[in-house]
Amino acid sequence: MKIIKKIAAILIVIVISLGIASWIYFNSLKPTYNGEIQLKNTTKDVAVYFDEIGVPHITAENQKDAYLALGYVHAQDRLWQMELIRRIAAGRLAEIFGEKLIRTDKLFSGLGIEEASEKTIQNLDKNSEAYKMATAYLDGINQYIENGTTPIEYRLVGVKKEKYTLKDMYNVFGYMAFSFAIAHKTDPMLNEIKEKLGSTYFNELIGVEDKNLTLIPNEKNAEITGAFSEAMQNLTAVLPIAPFIGSNSWVIGADKTKNGKVIFANDPHIGYSQPSVWYQAHIKTPNYEMYGFHLALVPFPLLGHNKDYAYGLTMFENDDIDFYVEQNNPENENQYLYKNEVLNYKKIEKRLKVKDAKDSLYTIKVSKHGPLMNGIIDQLQTEKPIAMQWIYTKLENQIMDVAYEISHAKSLLDFKKGASKLHAPGLNMMYGDAKNNIAWFASGKLYNYRDSLYTKTFLNGSSGTDEILNYIDFDDNPQAINPISNYVYSANNQPDSIQNKLYPGYYLVEDRAKRIENLLTPKNDWSKEDVAKMLMDVTSPVIPEISKDLIAALDQRDFSASEKTAVVILKEWQGNFDKEEVAPTIYNRFIYEFQKNTFADEMQKGYFQFINTPFVEKVLPVQAKRENSVWWDNVNTVNKIETKQEIVTTSFKKAFQFLENQLGANVAGWKWERVLTVEHKHAVGEVALLRKYFNVGPFTTNGGDQVINNQIYDIDSTGYYKVKAGPSTRRVVDFSDVENSLSIIPTGQSGRVFSKHYKDQAQKYLNGEYVKMMLNQTEIKNSKNLLILKAQK
Structure with missing residues (x-):
């Protein structure tokens, strides 16, 4: 009996010891939010106050110390994210994930990003403030690598930490630029349609590009002063870092707001991932302040605000990639x-x-x-x-200066100057300030070809006639400053003409743009709360028209009572994608069948790449309206030419049958929430045993594709819609109450799985709630968590 008691006591001691060891180990993996840490190369101590959502508020005596501190705290929350993103452009993912990433590595390492980074770095002005601050930021990251705890992912994957360089930073810019581009997903597909199906099919498709346009108007006024398709898609689909996709932004002028001051809103659409793409940080020194949203390894925020101005971005969607067929020397x-x-x-x-x-x-x-x-x-x-x-690798790269200058602007004209230096990727730079200026600049190096050249198919590389003729001066880029409408906006839609023509690009359908205009134009008493609510809007003004055109073509003579009920639901639908709605479920399956029955017989395997491109979304409303189309005929049927009515009716019946099998006979039970889900995936969450620990979700959610609360998903045979992208942050800056401006991100501030800030914003984000972007120093200094980065003597 004594032996049993001794064994039991020993086992208890072992269990307690293991528990204590585990507790110590897992706590060591959390970011350090309190205490003191020695930091080299700072001139004075730096105070970092962490607020209730884990955002660091950095107070320093000078910017160099502040950026060094930023690098350190950014690394302690997001080092693994930095590791992944620096490996993409360099072609180093297979090094840690194995052979399945070789083809993706080949693509990115072959694009010329690394070579462009090396060339740019050789020509940098090492005395510039941008260079000094960027190297200080890298110093902070590397000091964390030396002295901080290693994120658990490094151990799980089996990779050693390496110090970071400017080349890593510029490679991130290169990846960002490529992920913004659309040409590599669209041009090869259109070229193949032209070559294999001929001009009749091709011309009918590309004829949609000048239809159903809500144009962003150009208007320049004075400043107010007071001082390959499938291969490409498959290769990029496996990336462990989210791509950039779309975005909304609008800036409301003082005359349209309740309190007579500018209100700024922005929600860039980026692939969902864990951790979230943006890292928030607030820097304050005696001569500088900015509350910014940072990409991994990028010291200067691409989104930000202070008490003087706010800025953000959307994707321009201009065409900056072209494919050329070269002619080899036969010998x-x-x-x-x-x-x-x-x-x-x-x-x-x-x-x-x-x-x-x-x-x-x-x-x-x-x-x-x-x-x-x-x-x-x-x-x-x-x-x-x-x-x-690719313009990104072809022209001089000043992207670091762009990021520095837009985040350090002293006026609207300073901001414009910084925006003008961007060559690629094309971005809509949005601006509003406390002096009641509002502005939008389509930034990127634009250029002209000969007038008759269509650039979305392969060009002739040997003739010399398909070359860029000239570059457009930035002052001729699409832009608006203090327009008479009292608002500027962008939803990745076509800008109005420049040099008397519409600039070619891969602009998205007009749904979000039209909805933004419909909401902004009539109202003249906008408040911060109104704008925050508008960012959650889930209504499309275009989709009801598409439904109406398709319903008009239905032959309902042999429809069952349940099928007619489904038709009525679609007919009465206002285009809103709320969870409880049934119509979105019917509509999405109907569209899947309609597009398949229209295009798949001609396109065959290529159809699966066509179906989820932005281009097909522009084709859909035009095709739904057409009575006569070469695409209606099913080439697989002999001695029969199908009509629109046959295609649409067959598509509806197949959609109805599918939904009945999937969701049951009760049409009223086909709610949108039953088929729409979102999950924020972590790179190691792909391992089944680790999924529930590292991934965030899955959740049901509100929204749909191409509404303001844009939840982007593929339409496929499954009948389930897994959201892959959406608003990467929602921000509202009200200059009548700038210290209480609002934001939210999809999961949380920290990328460390054991941090309390790993997913503490996830439910608020789903609910349409916001948190404060703190600027008030008294509030900030009341934070419970204070980390002092001590200057080494």
């Missing part, structure tokens, strides 16, 4: 022809490290237009050399 495959000259391809040798496998070696050929995709994308089944010309 030497390492040469190509250009304007009757023989030129040598530049060759770049690449080595990709692969976890648990041999290194992968390959060679990239580069023409005057850019790298050949044939050597980068294994699935590119063509003998024609296809080169990708």
Whole structure:
């Protein structure tokens, strides 16, 4: 009996010891929000107050110390995110995730991002403030790597920490620029349609580009002063870092607000992931203050505000990538022809490290237009050399200066100057200030080709006639300053004409733009609360029109009572995507069947790439209206030409049958919340055992594709809609009460799974709630958590 008691006592001691050890270990993995830490290379101590959602409020004697502190605290919350994003452009994901990422690594390492980063860094002005602050930020990150605790993901994946460099930082800019682009998802598909189906099919498709446009108006006034398709999609779909997709922003002038001051709103649409894409931080020094939203490894916020001005962005969606068919020298495959000259391809040798496998070696050929995709994308089944010309790698890169200058502007004109230096990616820069200025600038280097050239198919690389003729001066870019409408906005829609023509691009459908205009125009007493509510709006003004056009084509003579009920629900629908609505469920399945029965027979395998592009969303409202179309005929049926009525009726019946099998016979029970879910996925959450610990969700949610609260999903055969992207933050800055401005992010501030701020905003985000972006120093200094970064003597 004594032996049993001793064994039991020993076991209790072991269990307690293991419990204490586990508690100590897991607590060591949390960010440090209190106490003192020694920091090298600072001139004075830096105080970091962490507020109730984990946002650091950095108070320093100078900006260099502040940015060094920012690097440190950013790293302690988001080091793993930094690790992943720096590896993408460099082609180093297979090094930690294995052979399944080799093809993605080949793509990104072959785009020329690394080479462009190296060239840019060689030419940097090392005496500039932007350079000094950026290197201080990197110093802070690297000091955390030396002295801070290692995130658990490094141990789970089996990767060692490495210090960060300016090249890593510029590679992030390159990845961001490429993820904004749409051409690589659209141009190869359109080119294939033109080549394989012919001009009749092709011309009917591209004819939609000048239809159903809500144009962003241009208007410049004075400042107010008071002082490849499938391959590309498959390769980018596996990325562990979210791509940039769309966005909304509007800035309401003083004459349209209740309190007579500007109200600023912005919600960039980015792929959902965990951690969330933005890291919030507030810096205050004697001569500078900014509450900013930072990308991993980027010291200067792309979104921000202080008591003087607010700024943000949406994707411009201009065309800055073109594909060229080169003509090889028949006598030497390492040469190509250009304007009757023989030129040598530049060759770049690449080595990709692969976890648990041999290194992968390959060679990239580069023409005057850019790298050949044939050597980068294994699935590119063509003998024609296809080169990708990308403005990001073609022109001088001042993107660091852009980020620095827009976050350090002293006036609207300062901000415009910073925005003018952006060459790529194209961004709509949105601005509002305490002096009642509002503005929008379409930033990016725009250019002209010959008038008859259609640039969304492959261009002729050898003739010399398909080259850029000239670049457009920034003053001719689409923009508006203090317009007579008293508001500016962008929803990734087509800007009004420049140089007497609409600038080509991959602009999104008019749904969100039209809704924003419909809501903003009639109202002249906007408040912060009104704007916050508008960011959660889930109504499309366009979709009811599409439904109406399709319903008009239905042959309902043999419809059952339940089918007729479904038709009535669609007919009476106002286009709102609330959880309790039934119509969105019917509509999305109906559209899936309609597009499949219209396009799949001609496009065959290519249809699956076409179906979820922004381009098909522009085709849909036009196609729904058409009575006559070459696409109505099913090429697989013999001696029969299908009509619109047959296609639409068949599509509705198939949709109804599917939903009845999926959700039951009671049409009233087909609620949107039963098929729409969102989950914020972590890179290691793909392992089934770790999913519930690292992923956030799944949740039911409100919203739909192309409403203001944009919940972006693919439409496929499953009948379930897994939201993959949406508002990466919602921000409202009211200059009549700037210290109580509002924001929210999808999950939480910290990327450390054991932090209390890992997902503490998730439910508030779903509910349409907000948290305060604190600027008031008294409130900030009342924070419970204070970390002192001590200057080493």
